[in-house]
Amino acid sequence: MNTQQETVQDVMRLPAERLYAAELEALIAVDTGKAPQGWRMSPQAVLTFICGGEAGGVTITPKYIGNRRLVEMAIATLVTDRALLLIGEPGTAKSWLSENLAAAIHGDSGKVVQGTAGTSEEQVRYSWNYAMLLANGPTPEALVRSPIMRAMETGGIARFEEISRCASEVQDALISILSEKTISVPELGREVPAQKGFAIIATANTRDRGVNEMSAALKRRFNMIILPSPSDVQTEVEIVKKRVGEIAASYDLQAAVPADEALLKVVTIFRELRSGMTLDKKDKVKTPGSVISTAEAISLLTNSMALAASFGSGEVSDEDLAAGLQGAIVKDDEKDKTVWKEYLDNVMKKRGAQWRGLYEACKEMNE
Numbered sequence: 001m002n003t004q005q006e007t008v009q010d011v012m013r014l015p016a017e018r019l020y021a022a023e024l025e026a027l028i029a030v031d032t033g034k035a036p037q038g039w040r041m042s043p044q045a046v047l048t049f050i051c052g053g054e055a056g057g058v059t060i061t062p063k064y065i066g067n068r069r070l071v072e073m074a075i076a077t078l079v080t081d082r083a084l085l086l087i088g089e090p091g092t093a094k095s096w097l098s099e100n101l102a103a104a105i106h107g108d109s110g111k112v113v114q115g116t117a118g119t120s121e122e123q124v125r126y127s128w129n130y131a132m133l134l135a136n137g138p139t140p141e142a143l144v145r146s147p148i149m150r151a152m153e154t155g156g157i158a159r160f161e162e163i164s165r166c167a168s169e170v171q172d173a174l175i176s177i178l179s180e181k182t183i184s185v186p187e188l189g190r191e192v193p194a195q196k197g198f199a200i201i202a203t204a205n206t207r208d209r210g211v212n213e214m215s216a217a218l219k220r221r222f223n224m225i226i227l228p229s230p231s232d233v234q235t236e237v238e239i240v241k242k243r244v245g246e247i248a249a250s251y252d253l254q255a256a257v258p259a260d261e262a263l264l265k266v267v268t269i270f271r272e273l274r275s276g277m278t279l280d281k282k283d284k285v286k287t288p289g290s291v292i293s294t295a296e297a298i299s300l301l302t303n304s305m306a307l308a309a310s311f312g313s314g315e316v317s318d319e320d321l322a323a324g325l326q327g328a329i330v331k332d333d334e335k336d337k338t339v340w341k342e343y344l345d346n347v348m349k350k351r352g353a354q355w356r357g358l359y360e361a362c363k364e365m366n367e
Helices: 001-012 021-030 044-049 070-081 094-106 130-136 147-154 173-180 234-253 261-273 294-311 317-327 331-344 353-365
Strands: 054-055 056-062 082-090 113-114 127-128 143-145 157-161 182-185 190-194 198-204 222-227
Touching: 021 044, 021 054, 021 056, 021 094, 021 130, 044 054, 044 070, 044 094, 070 082, 070 094, 070 222, 082 094, 094 157, 094 198, 113 147, 127 130, 143 147, 147 157, 147 173, 147 182, 147 190, 147 198, 173 182, 173 198, 173 353, 234 261, 261 294, 261 317, 261 331, 261 353, 317 331, 317 353, 331 353
Parallel strands: 082 198, 082 222, 113 157, 157 198
Antiparallel strands: 054 056, 127 143, 182 190
């Protein structure tokens, strides 16, 4: 085995452009559409990469399972000079879609600004290597370019994750960038213009609305697309099954992916707790304070597989699922514990023999 192969295998998480390199190469090879300036492939090929299909005998796996029209709108936005803002509940694949769009269009999804309460304006624009600055003054070599500036210089895509977590003044640093398509560096007496192909994809969590509300001026510079939660149980099961299988293969978990029946139970529990009502709409249930998202279900099942592989038979048991459910749902101590107990007694207990093993394992964990 050569060094390059060993390096790839040792990486915990490959970026989308490396994980799906064979698919991207196959799409580029057979792409007959016109690629916009700065793009590696046509918008139609990007759509196939995201939604799945076939290219030159290579199966293109779907990266986003949901409304195809929303993906078309996102790609069309990036063809223009507008920025794209993906909004949705936690676990609606905003970051995943953002990463794969950047990977398909430019082959580089790594120019990322992670929005937090501590994100500064320098991380959006530029900063300085202060040792070089003190030694030689402001020089091009001392300039530390932000991911957004680097994307502008190369005509690439910059990703701004969780933009609503940033302070208002940090968000507003984007206004001039999106309007003028330049970053001014007065210390050097120069401006950095955006090359054709430059775009920004931002994501915002609906749970964070009101934390740092985006200004009207900034909102006007984005095309906003709302990504909904999976519309039905089977779609969510399909998403969960696909991602759990991919993650399990990446981590080489020595356990089988849970059976469809187990996946359906977890997704059913999550959808009911998320909506505050049973799927048949006959009974209301209390909702916990924790985020009960599709992403959380994927994490739960992956952890259950790790439990089964490390301390069980390699087959995910009711006890493994119960441990994962307890950790995912009971986050706010007594309040969530009470909500979970009422759900177990009022809903799960009444579902008959198929649910009995999981009910008893969950009941024991929550005592």
